[in-house]
Amino acid sequence: MISVEELGCRFRVRRKEFVDALKDVSFVVGEGELVALLGPNGAGKSTTLRVLTGLVPPSSGRASVAGTDVVADPTGVRRRIGFVGQGNGAAHEQRVDDELHAQGRAYGLPRSDVRATVAELVGLLDLGDLLTRPVRSLSGGQRRRVDIALGLVPRPPVLFLDEPTTGLDPHHRARLWEHIDGLRRTFNTTILLTTHYLEEADEHAERVLVIDHGRVIADDTSARLKREHVGHRVSMDFDGPEQAALAAKAVEEAAGTREVTVVGRTVNLRADGGDTVVPPLLAALEAQGTGARRLVLAEPTLNDVFLELTGRSLREGDQYHREREAAA
Numbered sequence: 001m002i003s004v005e006e007l008g009c010r011f012r013v014r015r016k017e018f019v020d021a022l023k024d025v026s027f028v029v030g031e032g033e034l035v036a037l038l039g040p041n042g043a044g045k046s047t048t049l050r051v052l053t054g055l056v057p058p059s060s061g062r063a064s065v066a067g068t069d070v071v072a073d074p075t076g077v078r079r080r081i082g083f084v085g086q087g088n089g090a091a092h093e094q095r096v097d098d099e100l101h102a103q104g105r106a107y108g109l110p111r112s113d114v115r116a117t118v119a120e121l122v123g124l125l126d127l128g129d130l131l132t133r134p135v136r137s138l139s140g141g142q143r144r145r146v147d148i149a150l151g152l153v154p155r156p157p158v159l160f161l162d163e164p165t166t167g168l169d170p171h172h173r174a175r176l177w178e179h180i181d182g183l184r185r186t187f188n189t190t191i192l193l194t195t196h197y198l199e200e201a202d203e204h205a206e207r208v209l210v211i212d213h214g215r216v217i218a219d220d221t222s223a224r225l226k227r228e229h230v231g232h233r234v235s236m237d238f239d240g241p242e243q244a245a246l247a248a249k250a251v252e253e254a255a256g257t258r259e260v261t262v263v264g265r266t267v268n269l270r271a272d273g274g275d276t277v278v279p280p281l282l283a284a285l286e287a288q289g290t291g292a293r294r295l296v297l298a299e300p301t302l303n304d305v306f307l308e309l310t311g312r313s314l315r316e317g318d319q320y321h322r323e324r325e326a327a328a
């Protein structure tokens with residue numbers, strides 16, 4: 001549904017100064033898939049969406065969306081997609097229902113189709129009480145839901161969401177995700193989204209693309225990225241330092257363990273797959289008479305994956321957005 005090959009995008013910032021927002025981005029998104037684009041500030045996430053939605057021409061490479069080439073036919077691309085960008089959306093003085101119907105007419109859809117689609121979206125996105133209100137009177141979360149409905153009125157097969165939940169409180173973020181999941185079940189919409197909330201990518205995306213300095217540095221399911229790049233962090237307490245040292249030897253020899261360190265009576269390690277590596281390890285320790293007294297198994301996060309891949313934290317982005325939201 002989305003195909004991106006060696007995409008590059010260069011912006012001129014001063015007379016002879018350029019920024020390569022995208023250097024070499026390649027990926028595909030299949031029909032009905034939800035893929036999350038993660039990366040720190042300035043990684044190239046929004047630029048990727050802007051190229052794919054025909055708003056910015058790429059400097060090199062190829063991309064097509066719903067079978068349409070973004071360079072040869074950007075207008076055709078825009079006709080086939082919904083795009084909810086950062087801070088775009090409905091005009092302020094218009095009523096919500098007027099905006100939704102105008103969007104359908106702008107796409108040249110028959111009135112009866114627009115009426116039916118708007119009614120369905122109003123139900124799915126919980127907009128019934130807001131229809132007669134001017135857009136300017138809505139809260140941030142309500143506004144976001146209207147923006148998403150606007151993106152979906154033309155029933156696009158592909159939806160691009162640029163940080164759809166930024167600025168929402170946890171309750172409204174959860175509600176919005178219920179809506180997005182509902183939309184996917186109803187319309188089988190293909191969705192590419194950017195988010196700074198790693199747990200959203202974890203929970204809702206079938207696949208995660210990690211982008212850094214304009215390149216895709218990882219493309220897989222969240223579970224596989226964590227297993228292959230980080231593994232579980234395991235911490236085991238023993239009766240004393242001697243037992244811990246003995247246990248550490250056995251841990252080092254066991255399959256699927258790495259980075260084994262001993263601190264006092266505690267052995268720390270990484271296990272490639274906690275659920276498969278730890279049970280036989282515990283049995284082996286028990287058998288040699290150095291059973292663990294306490295074990296803590298920590299799930300890695302996508303931030304751990306990014307840290308492992310780049311030596312930097314993705315969390316910088318959260319801080320950036322907290323500050324941006326506080327300043328707004």
Ligand SMILES: Nc1ncnc2c1ncn2[C@@H]1O[C@H](COP(=O)(O)OP(=O)(O)OP(=O)(O)O)[C@@H](O)[C@H]1O
Nearest residue numbers: 011013019021039040041042043044045046047048
């Ligand atoms: N119109 C533009 N002109 C010049 N430089 C730009 C333009 N748009 C983006 N850039 C630069 O391209 C790089 C990638 O920006 P982009 O907005 O794609 O990052 P992002 O990953 O979406 O970041 P954020 O998480 O902060 O939204 C940055 O260095 C940015 O300053």
